[in-house]
Amino acid sequence: MDGGEETALVTTGQEGCFRKVSLVAPDRRIYLWIGAEVDHRPPFFFWLKSAAKRRALARLKAAAAALRQAAAEEAVVFEALAVPPGRGDYLSQRPDIVVRPYDAVLLAAFATEAEARAWRDGPAAEGLMAELRAEARAADVALAVNGRRIGAVDHERPGVFLFNYFIAESRARNLAVWEHTAGWFQEKTGLDNSTLLVPQAGEAIPQSVINHCRWDRLRDILPALIIRPSFRSFVLRAFALNRTAAVPVLYRLA
Template identity: 40%
Template sequence: MKNESGASGKPVTEGARRVSLVEPTAAGFVVLGISTGAWKTPFPPRRAERRQALAGLSGRAAALRGTPGVRQATVFAAVLRPPGQPKEGEGPAAAYDVVLLVVTDSPAVARDVADAIAAEAPPTAATERLILAGSNVRSMGPVSPRPGGVFLFNFFTGPTMQATLDAWQYTAGWFEQETRLDNSTVILPDAQSHSPFPIINHCRWNSLRQVLPSLLFKRSFRSFVLAAFSEAGVVPHPILYRVHS
């Protein structure tokens, strides 16, 4: 293996794989995440607030699909917090059990959409809301919004955007190799978003079976992937979702 540099500037170690990247898309992205309350287990509670949030965002998505400049508007419902959550002392995990992802013709259009959402009253009685607009800074290939698969939104925190992005790229090849991942869109929030997350990674697998066993049983997930994040000071907040509407 070539002596490549990783997230910490050190040579790539066992478990690392060079990730296959493609040219990022010029599209814009809006992420609207809603937390309807705390999770005490890996599974989101089935509560009235969650049903209301899903219904409210489904209506919003339907309206957005007819808006000029909007390519896609998809509502996701969380199904599981997979292994790799923040450790004790690293702060609370992200708890967005409902997410609306809007794909637009450009980041400028995404900013307009995000501003319009932020100017409106919250669509539900949600306890926490995240609204950001951004662009695609890295890509392993486009993420299909078709139902039937399982989708990841990984909300990363880290010391800087570049350190967080480097840590993602350093570890992404592991997912390509071990879970046959062939798509991923890394969203870079714009400055106006004031996002607590330097980057958000979004991708799709055909089923939980394609990804979950690797996270649970492959030792290199902890010894390489999570260790690399920890060394870089980067904390992943992964949540797996299904398409709701």
Template identity: 40%
Template sequence: MTKITDLKVVNKHLNYDRVSLVNPSTSNYIHIAAEIDKKLTPFFLTTSSRKKKLIAQCKKWCKELEKISGVIEINLFKATIIPPGLGEYVKENSNDVHIAKFDFAILIETHSEKVCEELKNKNIYEKMLEHIKRVASYTNIMSAYNIRRINNVNHKKKGVFLFNYFSAKNRQQNLMVWEYTAGWFEEETELDNSTLLFPLEEENAKYSIINHCRWDKYIDILPSLIFKKTFKKYVLDNFYANNVGAQPILYRVI
């Protein structure tokens, strides 16, 4: 576990237990995020016909890709809401940080980096990626491994899924402040799972890390983000003090 001795801590009077971590997964991942329907509000209430067609086609391609030896699972996600939590660091660096409005995402989990590379070379994967890029106004593809884990994210059970797109001046600082603040989510939202994705190609990654987790219902997470003052004082203020910005988006599995 990363030491937090170099962490810049604000509002020290607020004390939450350190996050409960298990050993990271040995899996490797490909995370694909795309902006299909441009939204001016935090709510993704409608789905365009072109996104419906894209999702239907991607589901077919992903079923074929799941047959590849070494692929553990592939899940598709459709965004439902952008919750409170956009970091001030992101707002102040909007010229350098892409404001995430990814309304469609795919997460591919494999047994190894080698399997990921084999998958990327498949015609079906190349065709799928080409089609997503053609339909989307913006895409982000990140190959990653799991660097921190509260527990596995269960995609077989319906629920509310988060992808939190972090930006930071320093990735180690990002990791430290995530560890420091994740205990808040365990206590205030009863979070019991999380897979923190760290980019394999750090220099080319648009986001420093991506956090992925799940709750059963919106009521498990949204009221805490909206009404609990400690969310800003303990979580967001410590992000900002450490030059870290979060961009959370909530999804449902398709």
């Protein structure tokens, strides 16, 4: 990833066919994201949970409870439901990238960077990551800011939550192509919320950005990804033309 110098967007020629995304101002919070890849399952069989997966979720939920008692404004744990279509072609050109369909995730939000860093660099986070890595295939942690926002993601009620893990040659172009295609999701799936997480400088994860959003039901999002031709001809093609790939995973509250 080049750090974001290149911003020129390559379009598909269909940019007038779909609505432009409607954005609100990003929030000012600092986000802590932790992802663990524990079980390797077929795309729609993440409901099968190993003992290691149950232990990982229990550890993340204990950490979330402690974070809510401490400095975090919120802390939520998610478990994977399915890996939907949507990776696109760019990953085939990047054999150096190891794709991680994280099946257990913690997302916390802090009012200040100092509070977030104090927890991430402290003994509680160190112990949690050591426990996760002892049993998981991989476990990653990063601090991020909100780079773009359609609306706040409601974590107070059940639903289908997306974490879309983007891999891109250019972060700036990744942001541009996300904004270019996000209106398609508003138009075709009724999406009214999204918090785009941009990892802070120096964070040791391969993802350029992570998009987080929510729908009420699986049927609100899955049919659009499977049966709408414009998802491939517009969304996935725009990603590929801009050397960007998404690794989408759908979750529920754990």
